Amino acid sequence: MTGVSSQPSIPSHVAIIMDGNNRWATNKKLPGVAGHQKGVERAREAVEFAVEAGLNTLTLFAFSSENWGRSDEEVNLLMKLLNKALQEEMPNLKKNLVQLTFIGDLDRFDSGLLKQMRVSEKETECSEEKNLDLIVAASYGGRWDILEAAKRLNELSVGEDIEKRFSSLLSTGKFKDPDLCIRTGNEFRISNFLLWQLAYSELYFPDILWPDFDSNQFQIALDEFSRRNRRYGETSNFLYK
8 A cells, every 4th residue: 555644734834926016006007116015915914814824834935036136216115115014013923923034145135124124033033832933035046045055064974864954054944845835926937936945845826916815815725735635756645456
């Protein structure tokens, strides 16, 4: 007899590529800032939903290493929105026992924003129990993450599991790999996001822009995940003689 054990009904770790803010604003004939502001609202809603749904970890791809190539005007706007959101969301995160962690090449941010990030991480530390680990990937790229881990991979001990050791050196080393990755925006790629960690994640691409991804859409994604048969390269859940 062979097969794979049944999976839990909900994922432990969900990662989201929040794509489509600019297109949403364009479709509604609104300035680009309106799309990003609505995107921040949806991120807040996603965090609240993750707590209610009982997820352990939620990772949000907020700003990629490639996003630095956008216009100075848009980059500056995104930095201001991020700083403002951090200050405004601290009370809710603390109240809901959500512990915040930033991953990425954070030294590229200006000193004021970087300080706010560190303060936010410190203020949301949960000494005992917590409802959710919230990881925000900012100035993040999967290739950067792998290269940084490779730099820290020194001589291995005899018998040491190199894959396990390497995984521990990634920016998400203390977290479980995502079970489910959602990308909005009607794009079908992962765009240099968690390249190592998503090796066996279920991928879900809803035909919707991020500012329209509400809690109902999040539930649809979880329902879809519950119907997937995760085999990890093994056989399906059938019996063989």
